[in-house]
Amino acid sequence: MTLTPEQKQAVTTWVAAGDNLSAIQKKLAEQFQISLTYRDVRFLVDDLDLELKDAAPKVDASDVSKAQAPAAGGPRGNAPERKGFLDKAKEKLGLTKDDDDPSMVEETADEFDDLPPSSGSVRVEVDKVTLLPGALASGSVTFSDGVTGKWIVDQYGRPGFTEVSQPGYRPSPGDAQAFMQELSRSLQQRGF
Secondary structure, eight states: OOOOHHHHHHHHHHHHTTOOHHHHHHHHHHHHOOOOOHHHHHHHHHHTTOOOTTOOOOOOTTOGGGOOOOOTTOTTTTSOOOOOHHHHHHHHHTOOOOTTOTTHHHHHHHHHHTSOOOSSOOEEEEOSSOOSTTEEEEEEEEOTTSOEEEEEEETTSOEEEEEESSTTOOOOHHHHHHHHHHHHHHHHHTTO
């Protein structure tokens, strides 16, 4: 499709204003009664040698040393973080610290180094068949004080709890460490 110089100028103005391809597609339909597919709009912008302002920066994939680390906001930018399985598991185990503190992992590990082993034993059992959607593994745990729970590990390797027999329960730090160690050992034995 060939556009008139007036229409080309309008597209140039829209791109300069920061409009994305969807907005340009909609404006072409509303103002000029030109119906183009999203792909056609992409080609039009390329043909006019225009560059979208919100386009992702191009990265040279041939040299990984040039890759930049993601922004501090993560892949979702400044969107509020949703709690994943690992965050929920840490909360249930009482392992949470200030999320803004990057040394959380080291501090937690240092705390565990000074702790005596748990007074009892923590038993972790791995289900032979995992029937939960999105879970790589599942099973149950019995803490040293007799509180039980059901755990899963999702497809990203994040552990979490689906049930705990005592609402609001937080195991002792020794039990929490023993659970994570036993879970890791049990999953390694199964080939995870």
